Amino acid sequence: MKTSIVSICLLLSASSLFAKEYHVSPTGNDAANGDMATPFRTINRAAQLALPGDTVTVHQGTYREWINPLNGGESDARRILYRAAEGEKVEIKGSELVTGWKREKKNKQVWKLVLPNGFFGNYNPFNDRLYGDWLWSDKIHHTADVYLNDVSLYEAFSLDKVYQPDTLKTIRDPQGCTNVWYAEVDAEHTTIYANFGTADPNKEVTEVSVRPTCFYPTREGLNYLTIRGFHFSQAATQWAAPTAEQVGMVATHWCKGWIIEDNVIKNSRSNGITLGKERSSGHNLECNDKRLDGTLHYIEVIFNVLRKGWDKANVGSHIVRNNIISDCEQTGICGSMGGAFSEIYGNHIYNILAKQQFGGAEMAGIKLHGAIDTYIHHNRIHNSGNFGIWMDWMAQGARISSNLLYDNLAEDVFFEVDHGPYIVDNNIMLSSKSFAENTDGGALLHNIITGGIKPMDDQRYTPYHLNHSTQVKGFRTITEGDHRFYNNIFVGGTNKDMKYGMIAFDKSQWPIYAADNIFCNGAKPMTDKEQGWTEDAVNPNLRLxxxxxxxxxxxxxxxxxxxxxxxxxxDAAQLGITKLSGLPFENQDGTPFVSDKDYFGVSRAANPVVGPFESLSGTTRIKVWPLEMK
Incomplete structure (x- = not known):
């Protein structure tokens, strides 16, 4: 036994001894050795050499490249680490600088740039249509963008609208904006017309997107990568439907165990981070195959990915934490089935769908399909042009906890055609619309809910699963209800078209279990039900x-x-068993759920305070971000 232990220790020591650190610098050379004295010039060069246990350290500068790693790690202890050097700003861009703009005589604010198509290599986003299932628009959009000082212009749909632009009032530009671009592509050249207002693009930092991603392995199954501390921006990412290969600015590829942390991710045409599926199981089937409707296509995709090894041993279990994600026009984070068993926390996500030039059924701060046992907590999500967090299909075992959500145009949290159990607890939901669902088997606990609530019926057949598993147990339409609401604070509002409080569930088909909730300022319990305290005269006027x-x-x-x-x-005993799936409310590791911590991580008393805060002072003001965990 002693000999075996010594042998193992020696092997581990040798393994760490042979782990390499590659350095990358803008002054480097890809023909060099990649050590500190002779660094590589591109990150992708190091990414072709890095093996399990290795580190790629990138030094300050701007890198305009697509990082396409060749290898993955072996285990959580034998990762490949990609990191920005300590204290150094490393920018990875999907764009290129462009100069040589010529002012148009017809309108002095309009400039013209002619680029040879060879400038774009084998991918020209000005000739690539934004396309995919459940993308809604009556216009043809492209994956390209033009940037002036790191702010994207709006795409115009005719040359006339560059010379005489509409004033576009959006989430990003509430006062209006007329900075737009339009492009024409022929066999040899790409001609870009852009209205820069009073700016001279040759004297400013002007860039155009040229790459479909910044960090994405074309090979599947590259597990256990860590990506830390970079500034990613300006990729011409494609629309990522749940029935398609999903490629964001930073994207996993049907793999397991990535850690994406402490990055700044900004200005993606569609998606910031994708934890999505691969292409062979289906790619935009709704658009390309009218034989079936979208629901049946997605059901087929589910079985395709199961045959490709969709289970906890092979796919998911990612950690996405402490990133700042903004100005992405589809999602901050999305993923179809590849985000199962993952943990997403500490992220600040804002200005999603902020330009509002196109719409679709896949747009939110965080949008996941198949988020089985996924834990989303302590994120700040605001100024989304659609939902804050959208859990679509198969969110069984998901937990949405202690998030700060506000100023989102649609509901802060939306669960769509999910069969429980799932848990929503300790969240602060302050948008005008707080919660929507067409599900069964949910539990909402200790939340602040100041907006409207919208339950819905749905006749689509969707799967429910074996406990803590991707394996399908059965299919069923939604029978809305079988929900639990305990210890929440509901605050009413003034919109007569919305329902505030538990009264929204008066027509639920299955029972609703509720107690110890506070109903303020006109929020109501279910009709003829006692579900806590009704305090109509109290208006806390909660705001940020x-x-x-x-x-x-x-x-x-x-x-x-x-x-x-x-x-x-x-706890799990009080929450009971979900009616359809027949499962208890458990943590992701299978232990019984107990609501024993508040928004700040403070331990709850035996008789806890209603709402997300266990310990409250006499103040009318409390810091809720950044979180100072107890």
């Missing part, structure tokens, strides 16, 4: 103050007054 990177929750009512409302500690 943003001070730099800090966010404070402000109330007209002393928050300490809420401490007088005590509920019961919630």
């Amino acid at each position: 103050e943003e001070v730099g990177e800090e966010v404070y929750l402000v109330s007209d009512v002393s928050l300490s007054e809420l401490a007088g409302f005590k509920g019961k500690k919630i």
